Amino acid sequence: xxxxxxxxxxKNAVKNVFRNTILSLASITVLxxxxxxxxxxxxxxxxxxxxxxxxxxxxxxxxxxxxxSTPEQIEAAGQSLSxxxxxxxxxxxxxxxALENYSQILGDSSLTEGLDPSVFxxxxxxxxxxxxxxxxxxxxxxxxxxxxxxxxGERAIRSPYEFVDKLVSIRQIMSxxxxxxxxxxxxxxxxxxxxxxxxxxxxRKDEIYIMRYVGASDFYIQLPYFIEGMLIGLVSxxxxxxxxxxxxxxxxxxxxxxxxxxxxISISQSFxxxxxCFILVGLLVGIIGSVVPVKRYxxx
Amino acid sequence: MIDLNKVTKIHKNGxxxxxxxxxHIDSGEFVFITGASGAGKSSIIKLLLGEEAPTYxxxxxxxxxxxxxxxRQIPKYRRQLGVxxxxxxxxxxINVYDNVAFAMRAVGRPRREIKSRVEAVLEIVNxxxxxxxxxxxxxxxxxxxxxxxxxxxxxxxxILADEPTGNLDGRLSLEMMRMLDYINKxxxxxxxxxxxxxxxxxxxxxxxxLDHGRIVSDEPEVRxxxx
Numbered sequence: 001x002x003x004x005x006x007x008x009x010x011k012n013a014v015k016n017v018f019r020n021t022i023l024s025l026a027s028i029t030v031l032x033x034x035x036x037x038x039x040x041x042x043x044x045x046x047x048x049x050x051x052x053x054x055x056x057x058x059x060x061x062x063x064x065x066x067x068x069s070t071p072e073q074i075e076a077a078g079q080s081l082s083x084x085x086x087x088x089x090x091x092x093x094x095x096x097x098a099l100e101n102y103s104q105i106l107g108d109s110s111l112t113e114g115l116d117p118s119v120f121x122x123x124x125x126x127x128x129x130x131x132x133x134x135x136x137x138x139x140x141x142x143x144x145x146x147x148x149x150x151x152x153g154e155r156a157i158r159s160p161y162e163f164v165d166k167l168v169s170i171r172q173i174m175s176x177x178x179x180x181x182x183x184x185x186x187x188x189x190x191x192x193x194x195x196x197x198x199x200x201x202x203x204r205k206d207e208i209y210i211m212r213y214v215g216a217s218d219f220y221i222q223l224p225y226f227i228e229g230m231l232i233g234l235v236s237x238x239x240x241x242x243x244x245x246x247x248x249x250x251x252x253x254x255x256x257x258x259x260x261x262x263x264x265i266s267i268s269q270s271f272x273x274x275x276x277c278f279i280l281v282g283l284l285v286g287i288i289g290s291v292v293p294v295k296r297y298x299x300x
Numbered sequence: 301m302i303d304l305n306k307v308t309k310i311h312k313n314g315x316x317x318x319x320x321x322x323x324h325i326d327s328g329e330f331v332f333i334t335g336a337s338g339a340g341k342s343s344i345i346k347l348l349l350g351e352e353a354p355t356y357x358x359x360x361x362x363x364x365x366x367x368x369x370x371x372r373q374i375p376k377y378r379r380q381l382g383v384x385x386x387x388x389x390x391x392x393x394i395n396v397y398d399n400v401a402f403a404m405r406a407v408g409r410p411r412r413e414i415k416s417r418v419e420a421v422l423e424i425v426n427x428x429x430x431x432x433x434x435x436x437x438x439x440x441x442x443x444x445x446x447x448x449x450x451x452x453x454x455x456x457x458x459i460l461a462d463e464p465t466g467n468l469d470g471r472l473s474l475e476m477m478r479m480l481d482y483i484n485k486x487x488x489x490x491x492x493x494x495x496x497x498x499x500x501x502x503x504x505x506x507x508x509x510l511d512h513g514r515i516v517s518d519e520p521e522v523r524x525x526x527x
Contacts, residue, residue: 207402215379
C-alpha cells in the first residue's frame with residue numbers, strides 16, 4: 001500500500017469520525033468512562049496491595065512450644081516451620097526473652113519482678129509471604145508436632161486471622177467488582193464503537209460499492225474503518241488518562257490520606273506505564289469494535 | 301478475452317437464469333447483449349463482475365475462471381474491468397475530478413499518476429471544463445460520461461456497461477454509445493447490456509440476444525451490416 005493510499009484512508013477515517021459526530025462522541029465518552037473505571041480500580045487495588053505490604057508486621061503468627069521442650073525439639077520445630085513454603089522468616093523467642101519483652105510492654109519492670117521465665121513458653125514468631133494463603137499456611141504450621149496446646153485444647157498458635165481474612169476479603173471483593181464493572185463498560189464500549197463504525201459503513205455504502213467494482217482490495221476498503229475505531233480508542237485513552245490523573249490527585253489520593261489508613265502511592269512514580277496502558281486498552285477496544293462491522297458489512 | 305462455456309445459473313429459489321449459454325468474445329470486440337426483462341442479461345453481468353459464480357459450466361475472463369476465483373483474486377480480477385451502471389453511481393459529496401480519481405486511489409495509484417491520468421480521461425469524455433463541478437450540477441448525460449471516465453481511468457481490458465443509456469434520452473444515449481465506440485477503437489473490449497434495440501441497430505455491432513436464459517441469436521457485426 002502506497003503512502004498516498006494510507007493518507008487517503010486516514011483522511012477518510014477522520015471524516016467518518018466527524019460525519020457521525022454524536023455517535024463518535026458517545027463512543028469516546030463511554031470508552032473514556034470505562035478506562036477511568038479501569039484505571040481507578042487498578043489504582044485502588046495497587047494502593048490496597050501497598051497497604052497490605054506495609055502492614056507486614058501484622059502478618060506475624062506466633063506458635064508456642066511445650067514448656068518442657070528440649071533444645072533439640074525446639075531446633076527441630078524451627079526447621080519444620082522454616083520448611084513451609086509461604087513462610088518468609090522464623091524467629092525464636094526463649095521464655096527469658098519473652099519475659100523481657102513483656103516487661104518492656106508493661107513499661108514497669110517492678111510488675112514482673114520475681115516472675116519466673118518458665119511461665120512463658122518457648123515460641124517462634126513467623127512471618128508469611130502471601131496473605132491470601134494465610135489459612136493454608138496456618139494449616140501447615142499446625143502439622144508441626146512440637147507445637148503445644150492451649151488450655152482449651154486448641155493448638156498454641158496465635159494469628160491475626162480475622163484481620164488478615166478481612167483484608168484479603170476486601171481485596172478479593174474489590175477485584176471481583178472491579179473486573180465486573182470494567183467488563184460491562186468494555187463490552188458497552190465495543191458495542192457503541194461497533195454501531196458508530198456500522199453507521200459509517202452505511203453512510204459510505206456507495207463509495208464501498210464502487211471501490212469493490214474497481215478492484216480495491218479488502219484491506220484498502222476496510223482500513224479507514226479500522227483507523228476510525230483506533231482513533232476513537234486513542235482519543236479515549238488520552239482523555240481517560242488525563243481525567244484519571246486529575247481525579248486521583250485531586251480526589252482519590254486526598255480521600256485516602258484523610259481516611260488516615262495509609263499514604264497513597266504516587267501515580268507518576270508507581271504507574272509510569274499507566275498512560276501506555278490507557279492508550280493500548282483504548283486502541284484494542286477501538287480495533288475490536290471496528291472489526292465486527294467491517295468484516296460483516298464490507299465482505300466483497 | 302471472454303469465454304462462456306455451457307454456463308447455467310440456477311438461483312436458490314430454483315429459477316433458471318441462464319441455460320447452457322455459450323459464447324466467445326475476442327479482445328477488442330464491441331458486443332451488445334440484448335433481450336427482454338428476465339432474459340438473463342443481468343445474470344451475465346453479475347457473472348462477469350465476479351459477483352456470482354455459474355452453477356454449471358465455465359465463465360472465463362482475461363484468463364480467470366469466475367467459478368474458481370478466490371476471495372483474494374477478486375480485486376485483481378476486477379481491475380481488468382471498467383463498469384458503467386444505469387444509475388451512474390457517482391459519489392454525490394465529491395466533485396467530478398475526485399469521482400474519477402477515486403477509482404485510481406482505490407487501487408493505490410500514486411498521486412502524480414492520478415492527476416495526469418484523470419485529466420487525460422476527462423478530456424476524452426469532454427468534461428475537462430466541469431472537473432470541479434459536483435455531480436448534482438451535471439446533466440444526466442454528463443453524469444454518465446463521468447461514470448464512463450471512472451470506468452476507463454484504470455485502463456481496463458474490458459468495459460462492462462449495464463444499461464448505460466437507461467436513464468438518458470435518445471440524443472444523449474446515442475452520444476454515449478458513440479463514446480463507447482470511440483473507447484473500443486483504442487482496443488478495449490466493450491460489452492453493453494441493453495434493451496434499447498434502436499441504438500443497437502444504429503451502431504451495427506455484434507449482438508447476442510437472450511430469451512429465458514438461452515441464446516436465441518448471435519449476429520456478428522458484418523452480417524448485420526449486410527442485412
